Amino acid sequence: xxxxxxxxxxxxxxxxxxxxxxxxxxxxxxxxxxxxxxxxxxxxxxxxxxxxxxxxxxxxxxxxxxxxxxxxxxxxxxxxxxxxxxxxxxxxxxxxxxxxxxxxxxxxxxxxxxxxxxxxxxxxxxxxxxxxxxxxxxxxxxxxxxxxxxxxxxxxxxxxxxxxxxxxxxxxxxxxxxxxxxxxxxxxxxxxxxxxxxxxxxxxxxxxxxxxxxxxxxxxxxxxxxxxxxxxxxxxxxxxxxxxxxxxxxxxxxxxxxxxxxxxxxxxxxxxxxxxxxxxxxxxxxxxxxxxxxxxxx
Numbered sequence: 001x002x003x004x005x006x007x008x009x010x011x012x013x014x015x016x017x018x019x020x021x022x023x024x025x026x027x028x029x030x031x032x033x034x035x036x037x038x039x040x041x042x043x044x045x046x047x048x049x050x051x052x053x054x055x056x057x058x059x060x061x062x063x064x065x066x067x068x069x070x071x072x073x074x075x076x077x078x079x080x081x082x083x084x085x086x087x088x089x090x091x092x093x094x095x096x097x098x099x100x101x102x103x104x105x106x107x108x109x110x111x112x113x114x115x116x117x118x119x120x121x122x123x124x125x126x127x128x129x130x131x132x133x134x135x136x137x138x139x140x141x142x143x144x145x146x147x148x149x150x151x152x153x154x155x156x157x158x159x160x161x162x163x164x165x166x167x168x169x170x171x172x173x174x175x176x177x178x179x180x181x182x183x184x185x186x187x188x189x190x191x192x193x194x195x196x197x198x199x200x201x202x203x204x205x206x207x208x209x210x211x212x213x214x215x216x217x218x219x220x221x222x223x224x225x226x227x228x229x230x231x232x233x234x235x236x237x238x239x240x241x242x243x244x245x246x247x248x249x250x251x252x253x254x255x256x257x258x259x260x261x262x263x264x265x266x267x268x269x270x271x272x273x274x275x276x277x278x279x280x281x282x283x284x285x286x287x288x289x290x291x292x293x294x295x296x297x298x
Contacts, residue, residue, distance in 0.1 A: 004030070005037040009065075017074055025072065032068050039064065056239075067119035097129050101184070108191045121190065127245045128183050130252050135176045142169050205282070206234040209289055216292035226288070233281050240278045243271040
């Protein structure tokens with residue numbers, strides 16, 4: 001059973017695993033890879049028929065493959081592999097987490113998430129840490145350039161002091177701090193859900209809207225319809241979050257190089273446009289919900 005699978009990259013992982021894993025773990029890996037092999041073949045057929053134009057199905061299958069590699073601690077084997085095995089994209093998973101974030105991550109590891117859910121969540125934790133590093137760097141630059149306080153004597157003495165620039169950076173710093181706080185609260189919410197994989201909604205803003213909707217002046221049919229719209233909204237919200245992480249992680253990997261890979265700007269624009277669509281959906285849902293709540297109060 002040297003090559004028990006039909007897809008080449010699945011067999012490659014199997015070959016690597018045989019050199020590292022004990023027999024009992026190999027049995028578990030075989031079951032996981034057998035399911036992955038079926039998914040990979042189905043995806044290949046699906047794409048050959050002209051489907052999956054947006055790449056969503058391919059991204060989902062790749063995430064599952066990465067989750068298997070992480071589950072059995074085999075992810076490093078494809079860091080420098082050939083392109084023709086359709087390898088999973090490398091992300092900066094080795095970033096050291098802040099103590100507070102690390103503590104929350106340890107809690108997540110024992111919260112009952114599946115391997116795939118935990119892999120997705122790890123990406124979100126890494127992305128949060130990257131944003132923390134960006135915030136700390138901006139804060140350091142602002143502090144070392146000039147004290148953050150706008151009332152120091154040195155600022156009045158310095159004729160070249162760029163008031164507008166410092167004011168702009170201070171505002172940017174506050175926005176970053178607010179974003180970090182909200183992002184941590186979102187992660188804490190997701191980790192704290194009692195039944196991962198079975199929760200109605202996993203995004204805080206969607207969950208809160210659902211809780212409000214249940215108290216609003218909706219008929220049973222209207223409530224069920226609104227719930228379905230919230231499901232679609234959460235799906236789009238998660239897709240936008242994923243697109244944003246991909247952009248930020250790519251920028252992080254190339255942060256010491258002069259130029260980002262070709263097409264990065266186009267992906268940024270696409271993500272920005274998609275974000276505007278998601279924002280509009282949220283606004284529309286929020287307006288409808290607020291109107292329903294007002295009718296409830298009357």
